[in-house]
Amino acid sequence: MENKVSAFFKWKKSGKVSIEDLNEDNKYVSKWEKRDVLYSVIGIYQIGIFVFHPELCKKTDCTIKSPNGKAFMGLKYLTENVNGKARFEQYGTLNEVFENSKILKIIDSVGNVIPIWPGGNVDRGTRAGCFDIPDIYFHKKYNDWFEMLSKKYPEAHLECLGSEYSYGTKEFLKMMNRDTYVAFLKHARDIIDQRKKLLEN
Numbered sequence: 590m591e592n593k594v595s596a597f598f599k600w601k602k603s604g605k606v607s608i609e610d611l612n613e614d615n616k617y618v619s620k621w622e623k624r625d626v627l628y629s630v631i632g633i634y635q636i637g638i639f640v641f642h643p644e645l646c647k648k649t650d651c652t653i654k655s656p657n658g659k660a661f662m663g664l665k666y667l668t669e670n671v672n673g674k675a676r677f678e679q680y681g682t683l684n685e686v687f688e689n690s691k692i693l694k695i696i697d698s699v700g701n702v703i704p705i706w707p708g709g710n711v712d713r714g715t716r717a718g719c720f721d722i723p724d725i726y727f728h729k730k731y732n733d734w735f736e737m738l739s740k741k742y743p744e745a746h747l748e749c750l751g752s753e754y755s756y757g758t759k760e761f762l763k764m765m766n767r768d769t770y771v772a773f774l775k776h777a778r779d780i781i782d783q784r785k786k787l788l789e790n
Contacts, residue, residue: 590697594684597630597693598668598677612699617744617788625710627703627750627784628777629721630696634677634687635661636720636762640770641683651718651758686767690774692781700785704742706734718758724776728755746787749780 590596609624618624638661639646639653646661647654653661661667667677677684687693695701703723705713719725727735727750739747754761754773765773 590693590695592688592691592694594634594677594687594693597696598664598675600697601631601664602668608697609702611697612702615699615702615788617742618699618702621704621742621745623705623707623710624702625705625713626721627701627723627781628692628696629713630693631664631667632720632722633774633777634667634683636765637683637687637770638680639762640765640767641686642680645680648762651762653762686771687774690771690778692774692778695778695781695785698781698785699788700781700783703747704738704745706738709734720758722754722761723750724752724754725756725758725761728752730757744788746784749783749787751776751780 590600608626609618612618613624635653639648645656647656647658655661655666659666668675670676671679713719713721713726717726717730719730727747735747735750738745753776756764
């Protein structure tokens with residue numbers, strides 16, 4: 590994917606083929622019963638809004654909300670036109686950090702696709718309160734499921750997921766500042782890149 594935040598949101602809004610389906614012809618991915626993305630850009634982006642533009646949002650223990658108390662999560666909110674610009678276009682510093690991380694270049698690669706159990710791709714969203722961050726979800730909330738998925742699909746290389754950021758959502762959000770957010774983007778990019786190489790080989 591083009592390494593531009595605007596390109597990501599344009600692709601997301603277009604309703605084109607999902608990242609999971611884009612990579613379904615991979616010989617391993619095609620065997621997985623259910624698939625989901627490893628890291629959700631919108632989930633990570635939402636955390637970035639709080640880190641770089643805290644005046645634009647409210648944070649509870651496990652969620653980040655808009656100033657009026659509504660949830661940020663969702664494409665509609667981030668792409669809504671406000672004062673002649675899409676809302677995401679107003680987060681200049683965050684967009685620059687995102688693009689500098691180069692995570693968008695590989696976000697649609699096979700390295701960002703994982704096997705999941707039926708219903709898990711829904712659960713990993715707002716219901717689990719983890720922003721679709723596997724470090725929180727698998728290692729803290731559903732470690733037993735993670736171990737079962739790892740055994741069932743050894744070729745998925747789930748062992749690449751490090752535990753450096755394995756905290757509950759509350760603790761994870763507490764540790765986020767500009768430096769730790771930049772480091773986390775690098776961490777996510779490195780995991781996707783590592784799995785991409787393994788899955789393509």
